[in-house]
Amino acid sequence: MTMRTGDDADRAAIAELVEVFFAAFKTGMDAEALRELFLPQATIVRTCGDVPVVYGVESFIRPRAELLDSGRLTGFREWEESGRLDVYGDIAQLFCSYAKSGVQDGQPFTGRGMKTLQFVRTAAGWRISALAWDDERA
Template sequence: MTSRPEDVAAVRAVVETFLGAFVDGPDSVDRLDALRALFVPGAIVVATCGRPEPAVYDVDGFITPRQELLAGGSLTEFTEWPESGRVEMFGDIAHWFGSYSKSGTQDGEAFTGRGMKSMQLVRFPEGWRISAIAWDDEREGLTIDQP
């Protein structure tokens, strides 16, 4: 597969913008509102995370409760960031698969976590947009292998 360095950089920028939107604070609602523009119409977001059945969201169904959580005060000092990942692309489609970490305080209890995300992206005239995201988090019996 061939990919231009500027396209790989643009896809990585979308990934970083997506994960960087999930930070608590006074502008969290605005960041998450702006995040909607990174998705194609009809995009889906799927969380597995050990659930008996994966949770499937449309864009608003995914973003709205996270806005409320980040702005509500019970989740503080929260941040999420990419660790490592790879971009694969062909023509106007791309895929990022990588690890991410998160930390914060929920109802007074500090926590950290890690997981893996898979993002599909499509090139539009205005740039790369997310068509689908799926993720799973580490838990007992499921950990990210260290290199």
């Protein structure tokens, strides 16, 4: 079987989507722009050493937007460090490391972890169909 790796236009479109995804998590978060990155039925899973928590798009975005707008979390940012993107036809996946930093309730913090994002091509362009992440633990 020959692996198709996607053309440069696909890779650029997905890279832009990933950049918008990571940039969305900041004070004054644009929740609508974040929603547009996902299929409405996307599945989002947080593991982080606990029982996995499964979210829909709204149940994922709403509490994060509220926290970022509450003033309890300031100077927050999250960014991709490195990753591997595989593209085949109308599907793709990114497995990447990421880092984050901010101040929550007056306490500075940093963190790192891994995310896996799955994408599908739609009539409106590439969208996230699934996301899962795990953070480093002490």
